[in-house]
Amino acid sequence: MKSAVAIAIGAHPDDIEFYMAGTLLLLKRAGWEIHYLNVASGNCGSAYWNAAKTRAIRRREAQQAGKILGAHWHPPLCDDLEIFYDINLLRCLAATFREVKPTVVLTHSPQDYMEDHTNTCRLAVTAAFARGMPNFRTRPTRKRRCGLSRHAPRLVRRPPSKNRSWGLREHDFCPRNEAPGFGLSPQSKGMAGCQSGNGFLFEIDG
Numbered sequence: 001m002k003s004a005v006a007i008a009i010g011a012h013p014d015d016i017e018f019y020m021a022g023t024l025l026l027l028k029r030a031g032w033e034i035h036y037l038n039v040a041s042g043n044c045g046s047a048y049w050n051a052a053k054t055r056a057i058r059r060r061e062a063q064q065a066g067k068i069l070g071a072h073w074h075p076p077l078c079d080d081l082e083i084f085y086d087i088n089l090l091r092c093l094a095a096t097f098r099e100v101k102p103t104v105v106l107t108h109s110p111q112d113y114m115e116d117h118t119n120t121c122r123l124a125v126t127a128a129f130a131r132g133m134p135n136f137r138t139r140p141t142r143k144r145r146c147g148l149s150r151h152a153p154r155l156v157r158r159p160p161s162k163n164r165s166w167g168l169r170e171h172d173f174c175p176r177n178e179a180p181g182f183g184l185s186p187q188s189k190g191m192a193g194c195q196s197g198n199g200f201l202f203e204i205d206g
């Protein structure tokens, strides 16, 4: 069974690069299989090009970023400003979780200036919950992960421990952020110089 698998889930093209790419690179260097998924297409990311052209440009950029990272790239699920905490997106994201079987998820903070970001975080957390529930239907249909416990995602303050090392050093992670309602952990800015914002990661207890 694959165990060292991480997925970064950003709302828009460039979010992973700003918030999570440093962590992904460290995990990749430590031997992890890494995945790259933007929920939205980036179609509103230009005041010059129309939506179709912008969507195509941002898709190429994202694919190139994934290639540079050495990550498995996944296509976006919707357009910008259309990331809502709804059943369609949840079914799609849960299918990806069952396919990829990540043990670590990097995503946005639940506290953020933009709802596309916070909704992405909510969708990622619920998709992680749904991964082992056989009665939850995904789109496309994916079987739940075999042998996986149905416990909630285990929220991690720091990864390295004597019996469970992620291949990263403890000081690569900063102290816990006390985000109300979520016990998720912020990534340290020190994990990568390219991270200018606050991303979050959680571990799925398998």
Ligand SMILES: [Zn+2]
Binding pocket: 011, 012, 015, 116, 117
């Ligand atoms: Zn964004």
